[in-house]
Amino acid sequence: VQLVESGGGLVKPGGSLRLSCAASGFTFSRHSMNWVRQAPGKGLEWVSSISSTATSIHYTDSVKGRFTIFRDNAKNSLYLQMNSLRAEDTAVYYCARDFIEVAGPGLNWFDPWGQGTLVTVSS
């Protein structure tokens, strides 16, 4: 079971970036997926989640209207489209799988995590 993120980099404030997460070793289409970020030297912050069929999507308040999570089950891939980026979005972004295929809020956990991709928003 493996998750590999890509797409991070340096972007100016107000700019856009799309992160990707390639999944392998499990039936991707059966699991909800998440993005969790970690600002430099800081703790973990859940960013967004998407259900297996993309019918249920959630965001943390600070990224609502700016970030869009989506997935392509045929390509075993998860994405995060980030627009109107701000300095405070600077972080390592991890994709993480919901371990159980079907479970209600709080009943699941993140396992595994990808290695992360660094997003730096700076002029």
Added chain:
Amino acid sequence: QSVLTQPPSASGTPGQRVTISCSGSSSNIGTNYVYWYQQLPGTAPKLLIYRNSQRPSGDRDRFSGSKSGTSASLAISGLRSEDEADYYCAAWDDSLSRWVFGGGTKLTVL
């Protein structure tokens, strides 16, 4: 400021038992499961404890979790140098309708 409160640091000597606390409220720890993640230096977080006290199959029997009311704790027995890491608690918050994490505890093995 994190929704869940953890001490920023903890320490112990090899072989010792160390406990890390995680304090929340009725909308998160009080009504939902607690999860613990270990983040070794320079690596991604990894699940350590799920649903308050369950360990992933296989290893890590030196790690145990517990919950009481709106607080939870992680205990590490037989401390080893390789346990040096950041430890995070997490829970679903019913009021915020999102996952919340503690600020993390940096464990140092002296």
